[in-house]
Each structure stands twice: as structure tokens, then as C-alpha cells.
Amino acid sequence: ASALMAGKRGLIMGVANDRSIAWGIARAAAAQGAELAFTYQGDALKKRVEPLAASIGSSLLLPCDVTDESSIDSTFAALKSEWGKLDFVVHAVAYSDKDELKGKYVDTTRDNFLNTLDISCYSFTAVAQRAVPMMNDGGSLLTLTYYGAERVMPHYNVMGVAKAALEASVRYLAVDLGDRGIRVNGISAGPIKTLAASGIGDFRYILKWNQYNSPLKRNVTLEDVGGSALYLLSDLSTGVTGEIHHVDCGYHVVGMKAVDAPDI
Ligand code: NAD
Numbered sequence: 001a002s003a004l005m006a007g008k009r010g011l012i013m014g015v016a017n018d019r020s021i022a023w024g025i026a027r028a029a030a031a032q033g034a035e036l037a038f039t040y041q042g043d044a045l046k047k048r049v050e051p052l053a054a055s056i057g058s059s060l061l062l063p064c065d066v067t068d069e070s071s072i073d074s075t076f077a078a079l080k081s082e083w084g085k086l087d088f089v090v091h092a093v094a095y096s097d098k099d100e101l102k103g104k105y106v107d108t109t110r111d112n113f114l115n116t117l118d119i120s121c122y123s124f125t126a127v128a129q130r131a132v133p134m135m136n137d138g139g140s141l142l143t144l145t146y147y148g149a150e151r152v153m154p155h156y157n158v159m160g161v162a163k164a165a166l167e168a169s170v171r172y173l174a175v176d177l178g179d180r181g182i183r184v185n186g187i188s189a190g191p192i193k194t195l196a197a198s199g200i201g202d203f204r205y206i207l208k209w210n211q212y213n214s215p216l217k218r219n220v221t222l223e224d225v226g227g228s229a230l231y232l233l234s235d236l237s238t239g240v241t242g243e244i245h246h247v248d249c250g251y252h253v254v255g256m257k258a259v260d261a262p263d264i
Contacts, residue, residue, distance in 0.1 A: 002033070010090065012039070037083070041066075086135055096157075098200075117161070128184070143170060185244070190219060
């Protein structure tokens with residue numbers, strides 16, 4: 001049997017280091033034969049992404065700042081000239097001022113609200129606009145979200161609002177792009193200690209809480225997310241679109257603290 005992703009080409013957006021969720025997904029896709037290109041945000045991160053990409057046989061690295069329309073245009077123009085066609089995109093990009101990832105949502109400033117929604121939500125649509133013309137045989141667009149979109153989590157604040165909008169945009173994009181055979185889905189990942197997560201207040205507490213209270217009694221790994229992403233990116237999920245798939249050790253089904261959960 002040939003590898004699940006053999007013959008597929010995908011763009012991975014959002015690798016900052018080897019703990020990035022995007023990197024977990026890239027590894028899983030590459031292990032199944034996908035050919036990958038990576039974007040990086042600025043030269044500082046290029047130095048980190050380059051050796052990671054090289055380790056899985058990829059040398060196609062493109063700069064991309066999603067706040068800049070011309071930067072996204074250049075990224076996709078370069079990709080088009082290298083590859084012509086594209087089968088999937090992984091969008092694992094989010095940002096908010098860390099001063100507002102603690103305390104109360106009610107204190108969110110207009111500037112940070114707009115910037116957070118721009119980078120963490122609109123960018124997925126901006127990327128879809130450029131990816132779609134390269135997906136003539138259909139395709140799969142995947143973004144990353146969190147349960148803080150559905151329920152109030154301490155400190156998640158404006159990022160929760162951005163993720164709620166991102167999840168709604170997954171559904172709208174799924175309808176708009178469905179007739180071209182392009183599927184659009186999100187993975188709602190449980191908490192993982194990454195660079196972005198380290199900006200969130202009391203993150204260690206949140207990790208412990210999820211570990212003690214999720215049905216599987218552990219936190220998710222990059223491998224867990226990579227495996228589920230592989231399903232959504234591959235032809236195993238050709239009937240799935242507009243879906244938010246929870247990869248959170250089951251945490252989202254739980255209604256209350258486990259009776260045997262230790263004090264944190
Ligand atoms: P990470 O810090 O490794 O990745 C975040 C990425 O966003 C970085 O690569 C960064 O360069 C990129 N980025 C930020 N602003 C950008 C911009 N203007 N232009 C281009 N790229 C930009 O952290 P991560 O946790 O792997 O985050 C990936 C995704 O997963 C995010 O959407 C995050 O919200 C989501 N997520 C994370 C968790 C978690 O607990 N870590 C849980 C659920 C969802």
C-alpha cells in the first residue's frame with residue numbers, strides 16, 4: 001500500500017520551533033509521504049524553521065506575515081511558481097498581546113481586539129483566497145482552535161472571541177468552497193505548552209486542570225494532534241467539511257471537576 005499522503009503537496013503555516021503544533025502536523029504528514037512547504041514569520045524564526053524543514057527533506061521556505069496582504073500575495077505567488085498546484089494548507093497562526101491574555105476580557109482594548117482578530121481569524125480567510133486558485137483537484141484547509149471559543153476559560157479573553165469567529169469562518173468557508181471539492185475544518189486542540197501558550201496567564205494550572213479532569217487523564221501531545229490532522233488533510237476524510245474536531249483527550253464532554261481530581 002502506498003503512503004496516505006503520497007503525491008500531496010501542502011503548505012504549513014505557523015512553525016516557530018519544534019514544540020509548535022504546526023510542526024507536529026508537518027511531521028505526521030511528511031511521515032506519510034506529503035511534500036511540504038513552510039512559511040516563517042520574520043528572519044529570527046527562519047533560523048529555527050530551516051533545520052526542522054530540512055530534517056524532513058523540505059527546503060521550500062517562504063516568509064509570510066499574515067497582517068500584510070502583499071506578504072501573503074508573495075508567499076502564494078512563490079508557491080505557485082514552484083509547485084503550480086496545492087493540496088492542503090495548515091493554518092496554525094494566532095497572536096494577541098500577552099498583557100490582555102490575563103485578567104478580564106472586559107478590559108480588551110480596541111487595538112488589540114482588531115489585531116488579535118486580524119491575525120488569529122481573518123488570516124485564515126485571506127490564506128483561503130490565495131490557496132483556492134491553486135486547488136483545482138479539490139483540497140483541504142485546516143486551522144487550529146481551542147475550547148475557549150465555546151466556553152469561557154480564565155485568561156483566554158479576546159483570543160476566545162477570535163477563535164469563536166474563526167470557527168464560524170470554518171463553516172462559512174466550507175459552504176463557499178464545497179462545490180470546488182475543497183474541505184475546510186478545524187482542530188480544537190487541548191492545551192499544549194508552546195511559545196504562543198506561554199503568553200497565557202496561569203498556563204501551568206490550565207495544563208494540570210486538563211490533565212486531571214479530561215476522560216483520558218492526560219494532556220494531548222503533538223503526535224495526537226498530528227494524527228488527527230492527518231485524517232483531516234488526507235482522503236480518509238473526503239466526506240468531512242465544516243467540522244470542528246476536538247483533539248483534547250475528551251475534555252469538552254466533561255461537565256464538572258472529577259471527584260478524584262487532586263488539588264492543584
Ligand atoms: P506557536 O507559538 O508555536 O505558533 C504560533 C505561530 O503563529 C508562530 O509560528 C508565529 O510565528 C505565528 N504567527 C503569529 N503572528 C503571525 C503573523 N503576523 N504572521 C505570520 N505568522 C504569525 O504556538 P502553537 O500553540 O503551536 O499555536 C498554533 C495554533 O494552535 C494557534 O492558532 C493556537 O491558537 C492554536 N492552539 C494552541 C493550543 C495550545 O495550547 N498551544 C491549543 C489550541 C489551539
